[in-house]
Amino acid sequence: MKTRVFGFFICMCVMMCGVFTSCKEKPMGVDEIYKNDASGVVLIMNRFYYTINIGGSVLYFTGVGEDGSLTNLTDNLAEITRNSAVAFGTGFFISRDGNILTNRHVVRPEIDKDVIRRALGNQIVKIRSLFAAMRDAAEEQYSEAYYQGLYSDVDNSEQLEELRENMEEYDRNVAMLENIDLSEIRITASSQVGIAYNGDQVSSARDFSACTVTRVSGIDDVDLALIRLNSKKTPKGCYIFHFASGTKGKRTLLETYWQRMRRDYKGRKLKAGTQLCMIGFNHGPQLAQTYRGLKSQITEGSLLQDPDEYRLMYSIPVLHGSSGSPVLNMYGDVVGVNFAKLQGTTSFNFGIPLKRIKEFLGME
Template sequence: MDNENNKSNHEKLDQNQSQQSNNSHSDDFLEQKKSDSENLISENPANEILEQSAEEAPKEILPVTEKKKKNPYKIAFFSLGGIILLGGASYLGYQYYKNHQVEPIVENVCLDTDTKIYDAYKDAVVMVKHKYAFFAKIKGKEVQLNIPEASEETLFGTAFFIDKKGNMISNSHVLQPWNSPENIDKINTDAANIRRKIASILTTDTSEDGYETFIASNWGNASSEYNEEGGYHDGDNEEEEGGEEFINSNEAVVDTTATSDDIAASIPQKNYVSEDEIEVYMKTVDISVALHNSAEEWLPCTIEKISEDSTVDLGVLQLATKETPNTVVNIINLDNAVTDDQTLKPGEKAVMIGYPLGEDLAQTISGIKVQLYNGQISKESDGTKIQYSVTSTNGASGSPVFNNCGQLIAVNFSGLEKVQGYNFGIIAKKIYSVYPVIAGEVKPSTE
């Protein structure tokens, strides 16, 4: 029994010693581990520590990623909404483009409504703004006159493109208003009076560069009436009583110390420019056109041709660029015009596209807009002009007039001011009397 107890005690003692030994080894291992870790941290640079942190980071945000994956319906909902919005915008844009797109005209196709005619040719019809004034050429020097009788004037009209080289047809009285039958006599009379007045004040000692200023400054002393000596200088008699006060820096100073007997001799004698050396006329200052739907963008032009026949109120205007804008899809093709005016019968439709009253009617908050007016042919052609009942007024001169199929039949040029609805146009075939010079084309005789 005692031997068994002793044996048991010895076994327990051995176990305790073994545990202590194991604990001692474990402590040594932990200390060694701690020491190795400290050495590892001290030996690793900062970037290696950051790399370890970066490697551990995904483990921390993993729950967030898993959460997003649990909500796929949100992504699908917003994606579907974006597709619907994009599709709707594309559809509306296409419909707007389709409704506002000008289609090229198919040859020999009848445009059987006013709306189709308007849509086809609205961009080809432009508003003309013509500024003109009196000029004087004195001894070969040209100056614009800035006097009450010769203030600058502005006229509005209409023109239309007939090719891709920027050529347009309008009325000659729009391009040269001073030569129109109703104006020419008055203009010539005014020019003659202005010429005489200039001759009554302009002295030969005035420099060429000072002509414009001298004439404007001394215009109050000018006269167009003959005096008893047969000249225009009715200030000559006033000179004997003290002299006419011209504003001229070149004028000599009167010798006030001279005796009374020599007063007349001391007054400087003015020599005037001869009327034969003066020419007065009207001339274009600026001429330009504005396109339909433009925001008052005026395109400069040149006058290329005026009809030599006073009964044919037509002329050719051309853009300075010599290129028709790309926005003009359809020019008004003369090859499709009605050249047999005897086929135009009273009662048939007449459609005019133009700019009556110029800017007053054309200007809108969204730009310049051309207008359409319709009526019917009221009188047969006389070989040069045709009459129709289309409402019109100043500014519509030069507008194209079409039949019911959209073929050009005339160019509007006049009306009765006292009675609306009676207007006249130059028949389309007369355009060839002015256009071949510009187009370089040989057209058959229209006589």
């Protein structure tokens, strides 16, 4: 009896090995990857502005113009909120509780603070010159009013007092501007982030689902950020992306076991020439808008050199708006996050590799 049971067990093992061998995964075509994964990619809209704190005084602006001046410079919060700058990027779901991975520069647009200080310095010089000119004009008006009252019966004492107060105010403003220490000003960014899905009809910011920025990388060359839907729940039907390593990558234990049994590790190894693809919103909503709502694009290329732990370089074409897109192997797993391009060409572009992604997410 024991011999029969043992023989039956061996037969079952052989059969299971055969099943797993026959079920060994194979690379997919880009159409299959897009059909399977595209629902998990989202268009990110970031409405943002910058705040300058100068010794307790607050100014707002949205960027630096071609002439070097600060655009939409104001001290009115309601005004800057209405005139916020807008940037678009791409992100993708990595968990069922609404977590979305993207680039840091998509949700926290970087700005050169030295450039801002120079621009503000130029602005201060212009404002100071304006106050000085207004002070000179007030002084001239004061002289005219003074002599007019001196040689006539006109009582212009109230006018003289008002002009004197104006001149004193202009003098205080000029002195204040001369004493500003630009090295001590603080510049911060404020962002309002939302997402839209494949198939959504969007015409305004109200059509984007609100998100919160929950984590931003503090390492210069790790351009990653994590945002989360305020609902804290990934909508039903949205694909959850997985990573091309043997770790769970937000899979369930059963999913992880099944994937490990049938995983083609050799086919997944990245090297120069490895075929890759990317799903993203190139050029933001401009290219994505269709009569059937937003549609992301899938582009393909190959690794141009053997990767290291700092970056991937590939020939996948990209445009502005594709920042934060998942870079996928032909099994549909994430191998990187698109973050930069070589200026002047669309054929040499860069992604953040898996090791850095996992470190950022605390998976290593």
